Amino acid sequence: MLDDLSLFVRVVQEGSFLAAARAAELSTATLTRRIQNLETRFNCQLLNRSARGVSLTPIGQRLYESTVAQVESLQTEVGRLHTDTADHRGRIRLIAPINLTHHIVQPLLQTFLSENPGIQLSILLSNDVENLAERQADLALRFGNQIDSGLRQKFVGEFPSVLVATPEVARALNGAADMQALLAYPCIASLEERYLVLQNRQTGARSNLAIEPHFHCNDLDVAIATLESNGGFMHCPYLLVREHLASGRLIRIMPEWEGENRRLYMVWNSRNLLMPRTQLLLNFLVEQVGAIGARLALELEHRADELT
Template sequence: MHSSISGSNGKMFDLNDIALFVQVVRCGSFAEAARHAGMPPNTVSRRIQQLEARLGTRLLQRSTRKLSLTPAGQDFHERCAGGIDGLIEAGQALMLGSREPSGRVRVAAPADIFDFFPMEWITYFLQAYPRVQLEFVLSDARADLIAEQIDIAFRGGPLPDSGYVGRQLVRTLGDNLVASPAYLAEHGVPATLADLGQYDCLAPAQPGGRARWRLHGPQGAEEVQVSGRFKANTAQALRKAAVAGLGIALLPHMMVLPDIQAERLVTVLPQYQQMSHGLSVLYPSRRHLPAAVSAFIDFVVERLGEVSGDVAGR
C-alpha cells in the first residue's frame, strides 16, 4: 500500500520514498538501508532517483566510499526527518497502546563526559525508561550527526551555525585556577596574576612551550604567559596532574568541584576566572523529536541544571 501527497506543482510524492530517503541518510549507504527495509539495494537506489526526479534536484552525492547530502538534501532531510519519525512514533504508540519512550538513542559526547555526568544518572534514566537503549559515542572530535547517525550531541564552547537545533544545558560558567594543597604548601600561594609566570602551570602544549591565559578579574580582562614541565591535550589529564601536585591548572568549575569539596584541590586567585561557554546539546531535527530522544534531553537538562545551580550558588 502506497501513501502519497500532492505538491503545489501537482506532482505526487510517495511518503514511502521520503521515509526511505531518511533511512538512507541515517544508514549512510543504500545497502544498509536496503537491509533495514528488506529490499534489494538497486530498488532503494532507483526509488531515491525517482524522488529526486520528482523534486527536480539532487539530494545525495554518490561516491565509491560513501554517500553525502547535497545542500538541498540537507534541507530536505531536516524538514522531513522529524515528520517521518513522528509518523512512525504515532504508529508505534497506537500498536503499543502507550506513548512510553522507546528505542535507541545514539549520543555523541566528549571522551571525559562521565567524569562530570555520573553513571548513576544513566542507571536512573534507564530504570525510569525500560524500553530505551542508550549508545554513547565518546570522542573529543566533533561528530557528524548525519553521517554517524547521532540523535544527540553534547558540545562545549560556542555553537557554530550548523543548521542543527542547539539547546543550552549549562549556562556560561567560569573556569577556575586550582592546585593541590601539597603543591601550594611547597611552592607558596601566588598573590597576583603576574606571579603565575613563576609557577609550574598545567596547560595544553603550545608552539614555543608557553601558553597564554586570558582571565577576567577585578580590573577586567588580563593576560598572563605561563609555562610548566607537564602538558596534556585533555582537561581530564590536566585535572589529574593538578591533583597529583604537578602545578596550577585552569579548569572548568564543574569538573573540579568534587575535588574542591574533597579538598584534593583548592582555588587559587579566586577573583580571576576564564569565562567558558557552558555546555549545549545539538540534535538534527527541528520538530517531532522521538519520545526517547526528548525524554533524555529533558532528563539531562534537569540533572545538569541542578549541578550548575549548585555551582552558581557557590
C-alpha cells in the same frame, strides 16, 4: 499506492468490501473508489464482485500472492513504530564530552534508563566536534555556542572554572594576586588551552596570560591526576576538582580571578524530526544537568566569598 495495495489485500482477506471497510474504518464508497483507482493504475480488473462477496481474477491472484507478504510485514513494522513512539521505546544515540559524562551525565543516565526500561542508549564519548550524521547520532552535548546552521541547539547550563594548585605551589605563591607569578611554576592544561583568559571579579581587570603547558591532555581527569603527582597549577572546571579542594589535595589560588563560565548546549541535526523518546532524553538532561550547573555556580561563589 502502498495504501491502496494494503486495502486490496484487506478486501481479499476479509472477503467483502463491507467487512474490509469496517476493518479499515473507511466508508464502503471510499474503499470501493480506492480499489477502482488501483485497477485503473494497472489497467485491469483485480476483483470479481458479486452479491456473495469478492473473488480474485487471475491477475488479481498474481498481484495478491506477490504483495501480501510485503504488505503484512509493512503493517507489522508500522504497528511496532507506533508502539515504540507511544511507549518511548527504541534506541537513542548520544555524543557527550568525556569528563562531563564521567562526573554528571553517566549517573543521570542510570536514572533515566531505570525510569524508561524500553529505551536503549548508545553513547560515544568525545571532546571533538563529531559529525552527527556520520555518527548516526540523535543528540550531542557540546560546550560553546554552535555556529553550524545545520544544527539546532538548546542551552543546557553554565559550568564555572577555577585556578587550582598543589599545596606546595599554593604556599609558594603566598596569596599572590599577579597572574605573572604563575609562570614560575609548571602548568597543566587541556589540549586546546594556550592562554589563561581571566577577569578580576573585584576590579574588573582582564588578564590574557600566554602559557606553555608542561603537560596537556584531552582527558581532564588525567590532567588533574598529573597535577597532583607532579605539582604545578591548572585552570579547570570546578566540577572536576570539588573533591580535591574539599580534601586539601589541591588548593584554590587567586580566587579573585575567574574565567568565563563554560556554556553547555544540546544539539541535533535540524533536518531530523526528534522522536518522542529522544525528546524525552533531551528534556531530562537539560533539566537535570542545568540544575547541577546552577548549584555548582552558587557553591563556588560562596567559597570565593569565604576566601576573599
